[in-house]
Amino acid sequence: MTDRTIAPDFGQVENIELIQAKPIVLDNGLKVFSVNGGDQDLVRIEFIFENIAYDATKPLQSYATNTMLNDGTNELSASEIADRIDYYGAFLQTDFSNDQSIVTLYSLNKHLPETLPVVKAIISDSIFPEVELETLIRNQKQKLSVNLEKNDFLSRKIFNSVLFSNTLYGYDTRAEDYDRLNRSQLQEYFSLAYQPENCTVVIAGKVTEETLSLIDGLFGKNWQGGMSVSPNSFNFYAGTGQEHYVEKADALQSAIRLGKIAINRSHADFPGMQVLNTILGGYFGSRLMANIREDKGYTYGIGSALVSMKNAGYFFIASEVGADVCSSALTEIQKEIEILKSETVSGSELDLVRNYMLGSMLGGLENALSHADKFKNIYFSGLGYEYYQNYIKTVRTISASEIKALANKYLDWDGMEKVIVGKKD
Template sequence: MLNRTTAPEFQAIDHINLIEPGHTVLPNGCQVYWFNSGDQELVRMEWIFGNLRFDVAKPLLNMAVNTMLTEGTSTLSAAEIADKIDYYGAFLQAEYGYDQSNLTLYSLNRHLDHTLPVILDVLTDSQFPEKELDTFIRNQQQKLQVSLQKNDILARRAFNKAVYGNSIYGQSAEAADYQQLQRADMLSHFKQMYQPANCTLVVAGKVDDDTLQRITSAFGSWTNTAEQADITQPLLTPQTERFYFTEKPDALQSAIRMGIPMVNRAHPDFPALQVLNTVLGGYFGSRLMNNIREDKGYTYGIGSGISSLKHGGAFFIATEVGADVCRSAVSEIEKEIYLLKTELISEGELSLVRNYMLGSLLGSLENVFSHADKFKNAYFSGLTYEYYTHYTHIIKTVTAEELRQLANQYWNFDEFYKVIVGKY
């Protein structure tokens, strides 16, 4: 008989079990990975493409082409594409990222014969009609005008530009950049980028032999263009200036964003740096939250993180504080970093962070889609599932002394890029 007066025992997380994907390559070179789980008649299909080499003279092409993929083909208007997808209870979304862009379809298995032809039409015959392009440009310029009134967005834009320079990571759209978008450029970009040799298809859900056969039938004859996609990116060149201040005399709050270029997921130090980052500002009980929110009351929230990109990465701290305490907040941030460089983290705090990180990782694997997402994180970083074995091992075994050494190796506050928007 279950005794409900006794709480269950706490148990340490020993191992994370991940679903291994199936893999095949279509005759046209498209890589297909699938994750089969459960009995629900639902699949998520993601056609993922490497972004073309960044052109500083045409900085918005990657983003604009992906965003407008579903705005019409030679035979279907944007409304007709949406109607065909909606009629079968499916969902279609184009998503742009710095390194890859994708087209995602959620569909019932039994309707794939109707939804997959629409996707093929979009990926082979998108036309970027002039009318829709004009509307896109106008809407994006209006959104940009609103965004540029927000201190935190201005701070993020300035920080990315400082850390990543004139690259696809550091680019921040200006109103004039949208006016440069031309349909002819977008069509050329589309034909080079959206081809099977530059595509990885990740399928998750109920993926049986019938589903795989439908995919092969629909996309096996998809052909490559004569021009190979150039997805290499220029070397990152950070700015030399380290401090950026945009004064807003009437600001009630100041946005702070600071950090430094950092190793990405492929580097062996990355898992331990994630532990160190979590201690500093990676969760609600972090030192930055305890000091600057709970103790000082300078902000509603502050956090830190490590962004991992294909060709680089960055450690960053971000917050908005009362304008009158901005300088004090910066001093407290510096103090917390100094303490991690000089004093050992207590075993109690380190144990709490270990349990939080392992629990978060386990909690993030709630369904088959989550397993596919973990696979993509490793795959597009050039890693295998061994990364997660290494990651969990480091979380469980990294010592306080090793973390102090990493803090001294990677965190020189004098070299941080510091961006302040508001008052200082």
Template sequence: MNINRKQAPEFKAIDHITLLQPEHTKLSNGCNIYCLNSGDAELVRIEWIFNNLRFNPSKPLLNVATNSMLSEGTANMTAAQIADTIDFYGAFLQAEYGYDTSEVTLFSLNKHLSNTLPIIKDILTNSIFPERELETYVRNQQQKLQVSLQKNDIIARRNFNKAIYGDTIYGFAAKADDFKKLNNDDLLAHYKQMYQPSNCTIIIAGKIEKETLDLLKSTFDKSWDNTGQTIDTTQPQIKSATEHFYFTEKPDALQSAIRMGRPLINRTHPDFPAVQVLNTVLGGYFGSRLMANIREDKGYTYGIGSGMSSMKNSGALFIATEVGAEVCKAAVAEIEKEINKLRTELIPEEELALVKNYLLGSLLGSLENVFSHADKFKTLYFAGLSYEYYDRYTEVVKNITPEDLIDLANKYLNFDNFYKVIVGKY
């Protein structure tokens, strides 16, 4: 076949995106299992996902500390033994904490699951949070915090979250003394309440044979019991601050960190996909208006972007950058100008077409393997959404008009309602 290399490949619009959908099983102890079976490699990724308990301002680090220390020792194995055994079987184990959920993830070859699954079972039923490891955890986290608080962008993010989310898990910013409040008794009590099968969703993705699923079920069904303790996963009501401007002066700063935005809808709101398009135009990709103006034209920064966060109980739109301290005020003025243009001028069709292709291409490109499909399912599942969401998302992106976007900009992008946080010079 002869290829004409002087002719560009034919452009084809993305019409429909097909997602793998899982099979569901519910164990007798209340644990839900979702299986996404695909791929040739004899490998699976298994995630044990737990809803976080209600945020307690008097003991604010219990969710994150408990999850982080799950593999630091059980009644049967030390932290070193756990790590060595996982390594011996060529597996990978990690614990990840999120605002709404905490999870334990295992990557393992199918043939070694009979050796690796019992370790996870031990972690989820017999962790003891040894005093020595707890002291090390506290010391390490305090040191990391001390380093982080030297960075203007970290301070700006903490101040921004506190302003828009208030005294909730989303707005909490740890202090060194918070780590000193951690103790073994509280961690154990939190662990026994939260890490119960009725509060667990297992998502397994990869090459799943009958033997694999049977082994998973037998390991985590009848021998994993609920403790009977009430699982409170409700969260305090969010109350945003009344003050909208926060400035932390750093007289010697060469750069100023800027973070601004506002509380917003989350993924469950009908407007969410359309606002994602609007956000992308503003600052959601390299060719965005904020990048074109503040980086490419003005040279105030190496990078600037906007984003949307969607949590279970809230959401936000935010703009973040670091600029030369002497041009901070000018950069803020340019950000305001770009936002106001979206509210007063129709987006050109050519620019909008580029953004549409970028968004649909990004969604398609993100589905590179079965684990990516599992991640998409996880996003839907914990938001309480069905697969219809991605069909609707695709349709919205394809069909949205400049008129729709100017209406959305006036609905959601009033700069006077933005929270503005600056750390450095202004």
């Protein structure tokens, strides 16, 4: 009989094997990376375009272009595009981030001869119909109007603007910017950005030779660009740690967002900072959750994160707390930061965080798609797979004194921008 009062032996994660992406270069120079794994006859194919040619006078240009890609081509209407994809049980989506615009297809391999030509059409022949653009503008203005009433949305908007002013990263969305959108802006950006020289294809799942041959035929031999492109490049500088307060007299909760410009994934300190962040506010058992939620009851949730982007990284702490305890919550947050800077983390707490981080990484590698996501993290940061070897080593071996040193190096309370939307008690 198993004695269930005795905990099973513990074994720390020693190594994590990743399915490495296989590089392929097509005839037109298009870069393709294949992550082959799994038994299901399914693939995810991502067409990833770098955001380029940012123009502050047309701040929504790249976003709107990506959003409207599946709204019509010279041969297919928006409804015909949707019907063709749905008929074959596939899924097509567009995503926009600060650095990239992405078109993603999920499809069974056997249906790719029917679904992939639709993707080819939208990334090479989109026409951005006026009626669809008018619908986009109307819907997005209404969505913005609703979101501006939410304290959390407003705090995030102000925070990004303070950290990354006058760039795509910190763009402060306004309704009038939607009114300035026009079809010629989208056509202009489409002709510049959506070409093979500016595209990386990442295919993950059960990747067959037939699938690769089909991609080569559609996107290698029959997709020509020829224009030189240069991805957006921005420079950022640390702020002075000001408080940015937007009062809402009837607020029951106040949104808090504070942080500063920090390092990104390409910096040697990034893995260690991930450990520090996890201790502070990166998981449910973090110090901020234990103090602000569990002990004080000021909030339902609070967390911190270290965000890596191409041109910058930033650290932030965010929460929504009762309006009558806003100042008290800020005091407790500062206290937790100062403790990390003045006291070493206990061995038991550090072991718990190590196990959580390595277990989360291992548990997240459930299929070829998640292995492809890990590849994208390093590829677009200019790194190789040795990054993950170093990451695992750092998580397993970083000392309490090293964590304390990182806290003193990067967690400067006075240098953090502090955004509060709501009421201060």
